[in-house]
Amino acid sequence: MLFHQEGLGAATEHGFAFGPCVVAPTSRGQVGLRSPRPDAAPRIVHNYLTTEEDRDCIVAGIRIALEIAEQRAVADIATGRFGDTPASGSDADLLDWAKRSGQTLFHPTSSCAIGRVVDPELRVLDIAGLRVVDASVLPAVPRGNTNAPTVMAAEKAADLIKGIHRVAGAGR
Numbered sequence: 001m002l003f004h005q006e007g008l009g010a011a012t013e014h015g016f017a018f019g020p021c022v023v024a025p026t027s028r029g030q031v032g033l034r035s036p037r038p039d040a041a042p043r044i045v046h047n048y049l050t051t052e053e054d055r056d057c058i059v060a061g062i063r064i065a066l067e068i069a070e071q072r073a074v075a076d077i078a079t080g081r082f083g084d085t086p087a088s089g090s091d092a093d094l095l096d097w098a099k100r101s102g103q104t105l106f107h108p109t110s111s112c113a114i115g116r117v118v119d120p121e122l123r124v125l126d127i128a129g130l131r132v133v134d135a136s137v138l139p140a141v142p143r144g145n146t147n148a149p150t151v152m153a154a155e156k157a158a159d160l161i162k163g164i165h166r167v168a169g170a171g172r
């Protein structure tokens with residue numbers, strides 16, 4: 001099926017999509033406070049594709065996708081490109097397109113990472129009585145989907161809060 005508008009838009013045509021992803025990004029964003037008011041929206045700066053490694057990675061991924069699309073088995077059934085596509089196969093146009101049309105895949109994590117903002121028991125460093133338990137504590141964005149690791153962290157946090165220290169493999 002077509003995957004466009006971050007998967008939230010209804011497909012208007014039959015089709016297929018490729019999804020090259022930078023699954024281990026080296027670019028780093030930031031979440032900060034905009035004001036002392038607790039109800040103020042935070043300032044979120046993603047900084048996507050700010051490292052050469054990430055830019056090279058996405059350009060290589062898009063190039064592979066285009067090469068697959070040009071193979072006869074695919075090209076024979078394709079009627080054309082859908083929507084906004086790279087202007088050409090040059091590195092500059094592929095990168096320009098990635099910057100313009102790239103999507104998050106809804107997997108932001110790690111703004112309160114273990115080791116930087118919270119300790120391994122998810123307690124905020126230097127603030128007594130406060131833990132963070134959500135996707136933001138993951139030390140790095142996982143290569144796969146983020147829901148299961150977030151649930152795993154939450155299960156572990158529930159044990160820590162209740163004072164249960166499980167030993168790996170015990171009780172099997």
Ligand SMILES: Cc1cc2nc3c(=O)[nH]c(=O)nc-3n(C[C@H](O)[C@H](O)[C@H](O)COP(=O)(O)OP(=O)(O)OC[C@H]3O[C@@H](n4cnc5c(N)ncnc54)[C@H](O)[C@@H]3O)c2cc1C
Nearest residue numbers: 105106107108133134135136144145146147148149150151
């Ligand atoms: C459209 C979309 C599709 C996704 N698809 C997948 C998928 O297929 N597979 C996958 O693994 N992951 C997927 N994800 C990612 C996954 O949903 C998230 O990584 C995960 O939910 C993060 O969990 P969390 O607990 O950190 O945050 P959330 O699940 O966002 O939970 C935050 C909670 O806090 C509540 N909240 C916010 N503000 C306040 C407040 N002031 N007071 C009280 N409560 C508040 C919110 O209502 C919400 O319930 C998707 C995400 C999106 C947005």
